[in-house]
Amino acid sequence: MTSLNLTALTAILVLLAAASVALAPKVRTADGFFRGWTDTGEPPGVLTLTLSQVTTWIFARSLLNAGILGYFFGIAGVLAYTAYYGSFLTGWLITDRLRFRHGAPSVQAFLFQRFGRVGTWCFNLLISLRLLSEVFANLLVIGIVFSAAGEQLSTVAIIAVAGVTLAYSAFGGLRASLRTDALQMVLLAGALLLLLGLVLVHPQFSTTAVVVSSPEITSPGWILLAVALLQVLSYPLHDPVMMDRGFIADRRTTRRSFLHAFWLSSLCILAFGLLGVFAGLNAGGEGEFLKSLESLLGGSAMLVLAVALVLSAASTMDSVYSSTAKLAVVDMGLGRHSPGAGRLAMVLTALGGLVLVLVGTDDLFAAVAVSGTASLFLAPVIVFSILKGCEVARWSLLVAFALAMAGSGLYFLEDSGYIDWIGFLTGLEHSYSKLLVVTVAILAGGMAAFALGQRPAGKAASGGTA
Structure with a gap:
């Protein structure tokens, strides 16, 4: 983003940070901090939950991924990434069955009942790594946005975003995240609509070209779509941000929020992915997505894009902080059931994410590329x-x-x-083809193990033993 107006961007972000801090309530009760309830014990409504679900799942990394996949693989890449947002449908089904068929107050409680401590240990290890990787990945996007300002200012921006989101998250926990998510989602939607409008009226935009941008059935984009459809069942269960929001409201509110979040988030990702398709069609599939888009839309549009990326990063990070606090204190019992213990968990997570970024890695996908694959052990569960x-x-x-x-x-x-x-054994070359092979193998092996391990009712492993 070489033509990015960093002064304007900084001013906008300072105003947004001030608004977020002002919106965040000071929460003193455990239910308010860990469950997002009001001081009078009221859970969030449909609108608040929906906006929070959408904005926390449209990560800064997700926006870039959708754009990059559209840039290199056309409409197939965009559809593949959008398919992961079907996780809202499977996520609703999972939380509904856990709460209202099995009576479980959390995922961990269900796994402990069925598989003992080994079940919760496996699950907590996976989601701990995911939460830490989300902080890392979103802070890394901040560094990409500010990279034109030089390494030192980019580092300052990374630390500032981490600090501001940590500050208001520590004030109000999940309740603060829910309130700020609503503001961030409205602004993010406005930015995406503006960017999409600029693309649709651009003289080089062609609807036909977009539709036929992935003509070959063997395109990596179509292969990734197959992977996404296989992973979409297990993917939501390993996302504590989504799961936490499935356990805080009544059944009807929860169902409606998940269903509305599905179509709304899918449209947002499709819209951003179209930016990538448009840039790729007019850049010959060469170069970098952001630089190609900048040459087509200009500096003002890139300012809007930068704001959208920072907004999505902030909205994800405050939710990650609140989910980390609940995981450490409520689900794992690592501290006293109080906001103070949750705030300590938030600080440690923020520091861990900063360390991963500042040690020198510049690979956006390094910490998150395998999370969907690792979550496949949950599919047979x-x-x-x-x-x-x-x-x-x-x-x-x-x-x-x-x-x-x-x-x-x-x-x-x-x-x-x-x-x-894998390439040696199968002759496959592209990484997505290899990912499909790995996905099918894990699912087949896991399903077979569970089929063979079925026991008569009442013969399950006791939850009270290790």
Whole structure:
């Protein structure tokens, strides 16, 4: 973003930071801090939950991913990334069954009941890594936005965004996140509509060209769509931000918020992905997405884009902080059930994310590329334990977990170029084709382990033993 007006961007972000801090309430009760309830014990309504769900799932990383996939792979890449937002539908189904069929107050409580401590240990390890990686990835996007200002100012911007979001999150926990998410979502939607409007009226825009931008069925974009459709069942369960919002309101409010979040977030991602398709069609698929878009739309549009990216980063990070606090204090019991203990967990998470960014890595996808693959061990849990209500042996979960961890590690090594085992065995070259092979193998192995590990009712592993 070489033509970005950094003075204007900084002024806008300072105003937004001040508004967020002003909106964030000072919460003193545990229910307000960890569950987002008001001082009178009222849970959030449909509108608040919907806007919060959408803005926390439209990460800064997600916007860039959608744009980059559209830039290189056309409409297929955009549809593939949008398919992951079907997680709102499967996420609603999961939380509804956990709460109203199994009576579980949380995912961890259900896993403890069915698989003992090993179930919660596997799950908590996965979501702890995801929460930390989200802080890292979104702060890294801040660095990309401010990269034109030089390394020192970029570092200052990263620390400032981390500090501001931490400050108002520590004030109000999940309740502050819900309130600021509403403001951030309205502004983010406005920015996306403005950018989409600039593209649609651009003389070089062609609807036909966009529609036929992925003509080959073997395009990596279509392959990634197949991967997304396979992962969309398990993906929401490993996202504590989404799951936390599925346990705080009544059944009707929760269902409506998830369904509205699905179509609204899908439209937002599609809109941003179209920016990538447009830029790719007019840049010949060469160069960088942001630079190509800048040459087409100009500096003013890139200012709007920068604001949208920072907004989405902030909205995700405050939710990550609140989910980390709940995970550490409520779900894992690592501290006293109080806002003070939750604030300490937030600080440690912020510091961990900053360390990952400041040690020197510049790979946006390094910490998050394998999360969907790692979450695949939860797919048989959803099918057999949550939906069908089967009793399954503990070893089945361990087999599925080991397969998912090994598969995600294998894909990371393949994608990073350290090894080429899958390519050697299958002849496949593109990383998404390899990811599809890994995904199918993990799902097949995990489902087989759960099918073999089914037990008669009443024979499940006791939750009180390790």
